[in-house]
Amino acid sequence: MSFLSKLPISKTLFALGFSTVLISSSFAAIPNTLKLDYAYYAPTSLVVKDQKLLEKALPNTEIKWVFSQGSNRSLEYLNSNSIDFASTAGLAAVLSRANGSPIKTVYIQSQPEWTALVIPANSPIKNLKDLKGKKIAATKGTDPFLFTLQALDTVGLNKRDVQLVHLQHPDGKTALERGQVDAWAGLDPLMASAQIQSGAKLLYRNVGFNSYSVLSVKDEFSKQSPEAIEAVIKAYEQARKWAKANPDKVAALLAREAKLPLAVARLQLSRTNFEQNIPSATQTQALKRSGKILTEEDLVRKGTDVNQVVDQLLDPRFAQKVVK
Numbered sequence: 001m002s003f004l005s006k007l008p009i010s011k012t013l014f015a016l017g018f019s020t021v022l023i024s025s026s027f028a029a030i031p032n033t034l035k036l037d038y039a040y041y042a043p044t045s046l047v048v049k050d051q052k053l054l055e056k057a058l059p060n061t062e063i064k065w066v067f068s069q070g071s072n073r074s075l076e077y078l079n080s081n082s083i084d085f086a087s088t089a090g091l092a093a094v095l096s097r098a099n100g101s102p103i104k105t106v107y108i109q110s111q112p113e114w115t116a117l118v119i120p121a122n123s124p125i126k127n128l129k130d131l132k133g134k135k136i137a138a139t140k141g142t143d144p145f146l147f148t149l150q151a152l153d154t155v156g157l158n159k160r161d162v163q164l165v166h167l168q169h170p171d172g173k174t175a176l177e178r179g180q181v182d183a184w185a186g187l188d189p190l191m192a193s194a195q196i197q198s199g200a201k202l203l204y205r206n207v208g209f210n211s212y213s214v215l216s217v218k219d220e221f222s223k224q225s226p227e228a229i230e231a232v233i234k235a236y237e238q239a240r241k242w243a244k245a246n247p248d249k250v251a252a253l254l255a256r257e258a259k260l261p262l263a264v265a266r267l268q269l270s271r272t273n274f275e276q277n278i279p280s281a282t283q284t285q286a287l288k289r290s291g292k293i294l295t296e297e298d299l300v301r302k303g304t305d306v307n308q309v310v311d312q313l314l315d316p317r318f319a320q321k322v323v324k
Contacts, residue, residue: 030225037067085217102219117202139168
């Protein structure tokens with residue numbers, strides 16, 4: 001005999017009603033529509049989209065995908081509510097929050113070496129100091145842009161010592177190949193493509209200046225839809241594990257989606273570490289170290305405590321619950 005059958009009818013109805021409230025409240029946090037971006041620089045997003053992991057996990061929710069060319073576009077879409085989940089570079093997310101965007105980073109997709117300073121095959125430039133007075137293409141507000149500032153800082157240069165040309169990543173690659181700029185703050189897979197197809201060279205590399213590939217949401221969304229965040233992280237965690245276990249397949253997927261030669265996709269993925277998932281002290285410390293450039297270059301409002309911004313940005317609760 002069940003628990004409910006032992007109750008008087010009035011109490012049975014109350015119990016049923018109470019359980020209905022619990023059930024409905026547990027699903028109320030998942031909206032009827034979820035909007036996410038996908039990007040060639042974030043391979044796990046391609047896996048989630050291609051394998052329809054969210055569509056399978058949430059059959060009653062419409063999943064909408066929006067393409068992002070770079071972190072700046074992704075954050076613009078997030079702040080305008082065009083998407084609910086944004087794939088960006090970690091430092092770009094810090095910059096966005098420092099300048100007033102109420103966002104939280106809830107998941108680490110990977111640790112890529114996705115950016116470096118790129119020069120043409122026949123360039124006379126030999127080192128970072130040779131960039132003084134030169135034109136450098138960079139997409140403002142993205143990891144490559146911030147990477148460039150950090151790289152210049154290592155040799156005592158800053159943005160006023162060079163000519164920064166603000167172009168979206170594909171246009172920066174084109175400008176480099178046409179000789180319109182002297183260097184380009186590259187982003188994979190475009191950077192790998194330039195290396196293989198035109199013989200472009202990496203002038204300066206530094207994995208430590210590459211911030212993590214992260215997934216971010218708005219603060220308000222994190223409060224209203226925690227179950228949705230957990231469902232999305234679960235899908236991304238499936239994708240991360242699959243990408244780690246199937247390097248050839250994820251390379252083929254990237255090549256197909258981005259219309260790239262397979263060798264280019266493989267080169268990009270050879271620089272991507274899929275071991276990360278939960279935001280932790282590792283990312284906190286790395287972002288705080290890199291974050292000082294935001295203050296030094298006046299990229300954030302005066303008086304901003306970047307360390308505090310990083311602490312407010314990274315929220316590991318959702319990923320901890322899903323991964324464990």
